[in-house]
Amino acid sequence: MIKKIHNTICDEVGFNTFFKKYSKDLHDFLYYKFGNHLNPKDKVQEAFIKLWENCAKVQPEKAKSYLFTIGNNLMLNEVKHQKVKLKYNEKPQKHHTNENPEFLMEENEYLNKLQTAISNLTEAQRTAFLLNRIEGKKHKEIASLLDISTKAVEKRIYGALKKLREDIKEL
């Protein structure tokens, strides 16, 4: 009987590949869920450090869940009851003059409304929705990252969409 070799992600090459595969996803997940002001980049570093330190105790197939759980917990430790405000990028200046100031002001107003509406979503809705709409991730992908079913992902995304549309109309 052949003895099964216990493999871990303790080897450098494997670990680096794992990093390249999931680090951006973890970052985006933390960013969309908690916002930028709690340093999602740093949390990503810390989460991977913890994963490396415990590499022998974590089975390779559980590594992704472990990583996301650690990252999430690291964030939770820092979160006080703050409303998450995602900052939107400054739009590149357009040099056409056919956009009148009113139009630009309207756009700004719209984005403000959108920002408020986004921060009013639940964390679960917001994370799933933004990973889908902004990062273009498929429902199935999101389900795998968050360790939930595809149906649950769809429910969150729908819920988010409905709420956003209502909020924007009211605002």
Place this chain on the structure above:
Amino acid sequence: MNTKDLIRKWLDNELSPEEFQAFKKLEDYKELIALDNGLKQFKAKNFNTDMELERLTSTLKKKSKKQTSWLKPLLRVAAILAICFGTYYYTTTLETSLKTLTAQKNTINLPDSSSVTINASSSLTFNKHNWNDNRIVSLKGEGYFKVAKGSKFKVNTSAGIVTVLGTQFNVKQRANYFEVTCYEGSVKVEHNLKSVILKPGNSFLVIDNNYINKTPITRTTPSWIDNESNFTSMPFKTVISEFERQYNVTFNVNTINEEQLFTGSFTHNDIDLALKAITLPLNITYVKTDSTIMLKSE
């Protein structure tokens, strides 16, 4: 396909070209697209994977340098020390030892009701484990044994082995001097290839590889138990060495003949009286300076 399904497929980027046309015709279309475009403004800042990996690698390298370079060797040393100590402790607790220094006597009770009293500068070692099946002791020097009836009782000395079943006997093993005296019961003595059985009052004596016949004695215990040393036609040197053991002194014999035979005794409790006792009969004088005794022929 209804609105709900179209929207669902749009969300998952699964619209076929025809379905997309149908989607465009929905009344929600404009609103949804505006929403989608607005959302794109909230994209997470760029995450530079390669740069972040470099950052992580250098942090991990710094961490590993610090912690394990001293920890593992330290743990190894500690483990080895623990094993050594454990083994040492285990083997020494197996054996019980009794030791006496100059001018000391001591008695120990063995696990059965046997007892041994040892004279000065002697030591007795035995293993408590399994005592009742295996009664073996090692003796260096002189010991008086009272052995309870039971399985074979053996005394190992460098000069020979003494075996008894239940009896009282004395074993004296000093430099070039091996003597076994039986006080009760019967005692077997093995020395070199010779084997002798002693009855009460009999002794077996070898000095300087010479067998010496001793007349049977009438005492029931050795005299040293009562703090007195008895000698019958013994070479003076044996008297002197026993004296040194009892009184922590050193003799300077000069030209005195150490082989001359001495008959007499000395007490262990009074050094001046004892000195007189061993010198007067042989016409020897002595001068005592601290712990050195200088002997001179008269």
